[in-house]
Amino acid sequence: MTKQVFLTGLLALGTAVALPAAETINAAGATFPGPIYQKWFEEYHKAHPDVQINYQAIGSGGGIRQLTEGTVDFGASDMPMTDEQIKDVVTKRHFKPLHFPTVLGGIVPTYNVAGVNTELKFSGETLAGIFLGDITKWNDAAIKKDNPGVNLPNEDITVAHRSDSSGTSFVFTDYLSKVSPKWKSKVGANTSVNWPVGLGGKGNEGVAGLVKQTPNSIGYVELIYAVQNKMGYGSVKNAAGNFVKADFNTVTEAAAGAAQNMPDDFRVSITSAAGKNAYPISTFTWLLIPDKIENAAKKKAITEFLKWMMAAGQGDAQGLSYAPLPKTVVSKEEKQVALIK
Amino acid sequence: MDRIARRNLLNNIMLSLTGVCTFLTVSVLFVILGFLVWNGIGSVDWNFFTKLPLAPGELGGGMANAIVGSGVVILIAVVIGVPVGFLGGIYLAEFGGKTVPMMIRYTADLLNGVPSIVIGIFAWTILVVPMRHFSAWAGGFALSLMMVPIGLRATEQFLRGVPNSLREGSLALGASKTRTILSVIVPAAKQGILTGLILGVARVAGETAPLLFTSLNNQFWATSANEPTATLPVMIFTHAISPYEDWHRQAWAAGLVLLALVLVANLAARWVLSRGVAAQRG
Amino acid sequence: MAAPPQSRARKFVKLLVNGDQVSHLVTLLFAGSVFLVTVMLVYQLWIHSEPSRGKFGFSFLWKQVWDPVTGEFGAWPFIYGTVVTSIVALLISVPLGVGAAIFLAELAPPRLSNACTFLVELLAAVPSVIYGLLALFTLVPLMRSYIEPFLKKTLGFLPWFTGPAYGLGYLTAALILAIMTFPFIISISRESLLAVPREQREAALALGATQWESTWKVVVPYARLGIIGSVFLALARALGETMAVTMVIGNNTSVHASLLAPGYTIAAVIANEFTEATDAVHLSSLVELGLVLFGLTMVLNAMAQLLILATTGKGSKRD
Numbered sequence: 001m002t003k004q005v006f007l008t009g010l011l012a013l014g015t016a017v018a019l020p021a022a023e024t025i026n027a028a029g030a031t032f033p034g035p036i037y038q039k040w041f042e043e044y045h046k047a048h049p050d051v052q053i054n055y056q057a058i059g060s061g062g063g064i065r066q067l068t069e070g071t072v073d074f075g076a077s078d079m080p081m082t083d084e085q086i087k088d089v090v091t092k093r094h095f096k097p098l099h100f101p102t103v104l105g106g107i108v109p110t111y112n113v114a115g116v117n118t119e120l121k122f123s124g125e126t127l128a129g130i131f132l133g134d135i136t137k138w139n140d141a142a143i144k145k146d147n148p149g150v151n152l153p154n155e156d157i158t159v160a161h162r163s164d165s166s167g168t169s170f171v172f173t174d175y176l177s178k179v180s181p182k183w184k185s186k187v188g189a190n191t192s193v194n195w196p197v198g199l200g201g202k203g204n205e206g207v208a209g210l211v212k213q214t215p216n217s218i219g220y221v222e223l224i225y226a227v228q229n230k231m232g233y234g235s236v237k238n239a240a241g242n243f244v245k246a247d248f249n250t251v252t253e254a255a256a257g258a259a260q261n262m263p264d265d266f267r268v269s270i271t272s273a274a275g276k277n278a279y280p281i282s283t284f285t286w287l288l289i290p291d292k293i294e295n296a297a298k299k300k301a302i303t304e305f306l307k308w309m310m311a312a313g314q315g316d317a318q319g320l321s322y323a324p325l326p327k328t329v330v331s332k333e334e335k336q337v338a339l340i341k
Numbered sequence: 342m343d344r345i346a347r348r349n350l351l352n353n354i355m356l357s358l359t360g361v362c363t364f365l366t367v368s369v370l371f372v373i374l375g376f377l378v379w380n381g382i383g384s385v386d387w388n389f390f391t392k393l394p395l396a397p398g399e400l401g402g403g404m405a406n407a408i409v410g411s412g413v414v415i416l417i418a419v420v421i422g423v424p425v426g427f428l429g430g431i432y433l434a435e436f437g438g439k440t441v442p443m444m445i446r447y448t449a450d451l452l453n454g455v456p457s458i459v460i461g462i463f464a465w466t467i468l469v470v471p472m473r474h475f476s477a478w479a480g481g482f483a484l485s486l487m488m489v490p491i492g493l494r495a496t497e498q499f500l501r502g503v504p505n506s507l508r509e510g511s512l513a514l515g516a517s518k519t520r521t522i523l524s525v526i527v528p529a530a531k532q533g534i535l536t537g538l539i540l541g542v543a544r545v546a547g548e549t550a551p552l553l554f555t556s557l558n559n560q561f562w563a564t565s566a567n568e569p570t571a572t573l574p575v576m577i578f579t580h581a582i583s584p585y586e587d588w589h590r591q592a593w594a595a596g597l598v599l600l601a602l603v604l605v606a607n608l609a610a611r612w613v614l615s616r617g618v619a620a621q622r623g
Numbered sequence: 624m625a626a627p628p629q630s631r632a633r634k635f636v637k638l639l640v641n642g643d644q645v646s647h648l649v650t651l652l653f654a655g656s657v658f659l660v661t662v663m664l665v666y667q668l669w670i671h672s673e674p675s676r677g678k679f680g681f682s683f684l685w686k687q688v689w690d691p692v693t694g695e696f697g698a699w700p701f702i703y704g705t706v707v708t709s710i711v712a713l714l715i716s717v718p719l720g721v722g723a724a725i726f727l728a729e730l731a732p733p734r735l736s737n738a739c740t741f742l743v744e745l746l747a748a749v750p751s752v753i754y755g756l757l758a759l760f761t762l763v764p765l766m767r768s769y770i771e772p773f774l775k776k777t778l779g780f781l782p783w784f785t786g787p788a789y790g791l792g793y794l795t796a797a798l799i800l801a802i803m804t805f806p807f808i809i810s811i812s813r814e815s816l817l818a819v820p821r822e823q824r825e826a827a828l829a830l831g832a833t834q835w836e837s838t839w840k841v842v843v844p845y846a847r848l849g850i851i852g853s854v855f856l857a858l859a860r861a862l863g864e865t866m867a868v869t870m871v872i873g874n875n876t877s878v879h880a881s882l883l884a885p886g887y888t889i890a891a892v893i894a895n896e897f898t899e900a901t902d903a904v905h906l907s908s909l910v911e912l913g914l915v916l917f918g919l920t921m922v923l924n925a926m927a928q929l930l931i932l933a934t935t936g937k938g939s940k941r942d
Contacts (some may be wrong), residue, residue, distance in 0.1 A: 045561070104626070163869065194691070195876075199885050200885070343687040356835055359726035360726050361721045362726060363723040363731075364740060365723075366720065366723045425656055429656075451661055454923075455664065455920070457751075459867050460664075466667055519645075547751070578848045
């Protein structure tokens with residue numbers, strides 16, 4: 001009996017291996033745009049049944065690493081690759097990774113303060129002070145100055161941050177580095193930093209859970225996460241001096257300023273962007289596409305997808321709380337598609 | 342109170358305490374099961390077993406590919422891990438001397454204690470990177486590394502449990518050692534070995550970390566074992582950490598299904614074992 | 624009558640089946656592959672941790688900083704967190720587990736005993752992710768709102784129970800680890816207790832001992848080595864547990880004396896940072912942490928191995 005079971009199992013395995021593989025393209029990278037990428041690849045597959053793009057959100061750094069090792073066909077990242085990382089890919093894989101911005105997103109400060117039901121306003125220095133551990137109580141003078149008339153309790157602030165490395169942390173710390181020289185020198189910007197104070201939650205849900213459950217706490221999450229979970233979040237003071245709440249319009253405006261001076265390789269940070277109503281903690285997110293794809297079928301599929309993404313795909317953005325790309329960026333990107341050989 | 346009464350009182354107190362300990366430890370399982378059922382039972386529907394996962398916000402998706410994928414990955418793990426555990430256990434129990442078996446046992450225990458994430462990273466380094474793609478093979482290999490120590494231990498333990506009289510009888514009849522092992526000792530220890538192997542499967546069925554960098558995950562059906570494959574533990578992980586309420590419910594449902602499958606495997610192991618024991622007595 | 628002459632092929636097959644050298648070799652190869660794979664694993668850990676080993680040397684083991692931005696890494700907060708959570712976990716689970724094992728081996732009727740053991744062994748099969756999520760939703764609020772304030776009120780004069788009650792921290796992680804180690808301790812201790820010969824118990828009772836005294840003073844010491852062996856196995860599991868711990872420990876890279884404070888373990892930081900670490904020193908520091916954990920496990924397993932070797936001398940179940 002066991003012999004028969006064993007042989008059947010081997011046969012099944014054999015067939016599994018022998019079946020011809022459909023045109024599957026594997027990609028991995030950032031979790032931040034994960035939801036919209038999943039929707040895009042699903043829609044695209046419905047429109048083009050012979051193309052399967054399997055995207056897995058393992059993190060921006062993960063996407064860069066897998067692209068460098070050649071285990072995926074393309075990657076995705078919330079942060080632009082550094083020159084060193086690009087050189088690494090060129091050396092190991094003999095192609096240059098091209099950055100294609102896909103959508104825009106925002107990161108919001110979310111909080112849970114006893115007795116406060118109105119929206120709180122945060123200036124950059126205040127946020128930096130809280131996350132540095134310099135501002136320790138909710139009724140600190142700095143917070144009170146930003147929020148006149150709000151009854152803030154005399155309670156300790158519990159800070160929540162990400163424990164896992166993430167593009168979200170990178171953008172948030174990038175913003176803090178721009179508005180606070182002390183943050184820049186003491187902590188710096190990276191996917192993973194040495195947080196001076198606070199509890200680490202794993203992923204957005206870890207931070208959100210921490211904030212929800214811990215009284216008098218504050219954390220940072222992606223806009224989409226706050227919206228989907230109906231969490232309250234505050235507004236942030238931008239470079240122009242206005243307190244701006246993150247939404248479709250304010251995030252788009254942050255990109256509009258950058259669109260004017262977009263570098264050719266699209267690697268740009270738009271935190272603390274100029275603009276009257278620009279939301280200061282905004283970011284592009286990029287697909288990292290090789291500029292040389294040997295497999296003709298894969299190349300066709302990827303280039304067709306990119307064109308679709310820049311046109312029809314942008315329509316999905318708002319529904320999932322992302323902002324679509326400004327038109328000037330799109331037209332510049334279309335030229336970059338031609339660079340893929 | 343005289344000494345005897347005091348000792349009797351202590352007796353009663355301590356024995357009741359042990360009962361309390363048992364109650365506390367066993368009740369944890371019921372809490373877990375209850376929680377999963379409460380939160381996940383609503384999402385365990387026909388769609389769950391037949392449809393592919395859908396993007397967040399779209400209803401009617403399922404985890405059919407993850408259920409099959411888990412099956413494929415575990416099958417690969419079994420094909421690799423069971424022979425190694427079984428034959429290795431035979432070596433340790435029947436053939437080995439003193440030092441070599443001790444070394445092998447020690448390293449097997451070490452392997453047992455390695456964090457699952459390190460095993461995943463190891464499998465990534467030696468399989469995924471050279472092959473240049475994620476695959477169910479790599480995932481199965483990583484899981485087999487975690488299965489082998491359990492199978493090895495169980496096989497050796499139950500083979501050693503077979504009375505020497507059986508061995509000596511067979512050898513006295515002129516059978517070679519190999520024939521003795523194949524026809525006499527292994528059948529006698531068959532049930533115990535099977536239990537060990539099934540427990541090994543149960544343990545790896547729920548492991549997530551080794552699969553994250555090896556079989557990755559897949560929104561679609563994987564058409565061969567050479568592609569990234571969806572599995573239940575990884576699906577649970579990605580759905581549970583997402584922002585979406587219906588994905589959370591699906592995660593609980595997947596957890597319930599996974600646990601149910603493991604429960605069935607465990608029950609099967611116990612049933613086979615008890616039948617075997619009864620048959621031996623009779 | 625003589626057997627008919629056999630073909631060469633049949634002779635060869637017969638040699639294989641009857642030839643003990645062949646099966647000795649085959650089984651040795653399979654067993655040896657386990658050794659080989661483990662050596663490969665250690666080798667990989669060794670070579671991939673070269674950048675940080677070269678940069679920090681042995682000071683890696685006691686440095687307290689973990690800063691990916693400046694490239695300074697030290698293992699001490701993680702070693703501390705791993706050891707503290709594992710030891711506290713054992714302090715909780717060993718008394719409970721051995722108590723339950725005593726009940727199941729000595730007091731419970733056989734059917735109840737088998738049923739309960741089966742249920743407890745199922746705990747071993749629950750995925751770690753589910754433990755973590757469950758703990759997040761049930762244990763953490765419980766700790767924050769009731770248990771930790773209670774501990775602070777009653778035992779707050781001790782340095783181990785000071786600081787704010789977050790609900791996350793060393794203590795919560797230790798609790799979840801304790802639950803995850805129950806199956807090992809209960810199952811194996813119960814087996815060891817059942818293996819103690821009846822004569823021992825009967826002798827004690829005949830001398831006038833109460834059942835508790837017979838159990839505690841005679842049976843348990845007799846099974847002592849098996850029970851201790853189970854504790855070491857549970858410890859090995861606790862040291863390497865990843866998912867559940869990272870969800871409830873607070874993931875803070877500093878060292879605190881208080882059990883109520885957030886902390887970090889080796890396995891948790893590897894899980895959190897490995898996928899995103901692109902800087903060479905960062906990556907190699909994470910791998911080196913894996914090597915450190917391996918070293919810890921080696922030491923503990925050596926002790927367990929010796930103890931279990933000694934156990935098979937006493938009270939084993941051969942005929």
